[in-house]
Amino acid sequence: MFLKIQQSKKQFLIFYMSGFLAGILYANMVSDSYLESYGVFSEYFLRQFQITEIIPEEYLGYLLRIRIIPAGVLLAAGCTRWKQMVVVVTLLWTGLTSGIVLTSGILQLGATGIVICAVGVFPQIFFYLPSSLVYLWYLYLSPQVRWNSGKSIFTGLMFLAGIALEAYINPVCLKAVIRLFVK
Numbered sequence: 001m002f003l004k005i006q007q008s009k010k011q012f013l014i015f016y017m018s019g020f021l022a023g024i025l026y027a028n029m030v031s032d033s034y035l036e037s038y039g040v041f042s043e044y045f046l047r048q049f050q051i052t053e054i055i056p057e058e059y060l061g062y063l064l065r066i067r068i069i070p071a072g073v074l075l076a077a078g079c080t081r082w083k084q085m086v087v088v089v090t091l092l093w094t095g096l097t098s099g100i101v102l103t104s105g106i107l108q109l110g111a112t113g114i115v116i117c118a119v120g121v122f123p124q125i126f127f128y129l130p131s132s133l134v135y136l137w138y139l140y141l142s143p144q145v146r147w148n149s150g151k152s153i154f155t156g157l158m159f160l161a162g163i164a165l166e167a168y169i170n171p172v173c174l175k176a177v178i179r180l181f182v183k
Contacts, residue, residue, distance in 0.1 A: 008140055012133075015091035022092075023099020027107065041108040041116070046182045050175055060167035067163055074135070083139040090136060112181045119177045123169055127162030131155045 039045070077086040105113025134155050138145050 008137065012087075012091060012136070012140070015088050016095040016098075019092035019095025019097075020099040021095075023096040023101075024103045025099075026096070027100045027103035039104050039108060041105050041113055043182065046116075046178050050178055050182070054171045056168045056171070059171065060164065063163050063167050067159075071159065078135070078139045083142055087136045087140045109181075115177060115181065116174070119173050120170075122173055124162040124166040127158045127165060131158035131162065134158075 074086065074090065077083075080086070102114070102117050105117045107113070109116065131154070134151055138147055138151065
């Protein structure tokens with residue numbers, strides 16, 4: 001079992017990094033003028049974000065809606081016989097979108113883009129990531145690994161904590177960093 005866990009760690013990383021590389025390649029092939037004028041890293045968008053008042057309770061409701069639907073789809077897909085394929089597609093897609101966003105940030109803002117991307121997922125990443133990995137690991141190693149109430153409580157609480165931090169803490173952090181870099 002230990003060998004299977006070690007092997008699956010490497011496979012998770014390979015799937016994610018393959019998607020990440022594809023995202024980098026894709027973002028580099030899209031025209032710079034398109035990224036600059038419509039992207040979230042455009043100067044206009046960043047300035048608008050700075051002056052927009054974000055009401056945490058309303059943002060929390062929005063986040064619950066947009067985070068619960070994909071989580072529900074992932075849960076439902078995990079109940080099928082294609083569990084391992086669900087994990088592979090999820091890791092590839094996550095890598096692809098990460099590569100596109102990070103590359104777009106770098107192309108438009110240079111090193112500042114890296115900082116904004118990092119702060120854009122802070123602090124909720126420390127809760128979303130463990131929650132997601134526990135569930136994906138279970139799907140990937142199933143049926144050798146069993147699900148239990150402890151895993152349900154852990155993943156649920158971590159997921160909800162991530163949403164709360166994304167609603168209440170992240171906008172404050174992101175606005176502070178944007179204020180430092182975008183004049």
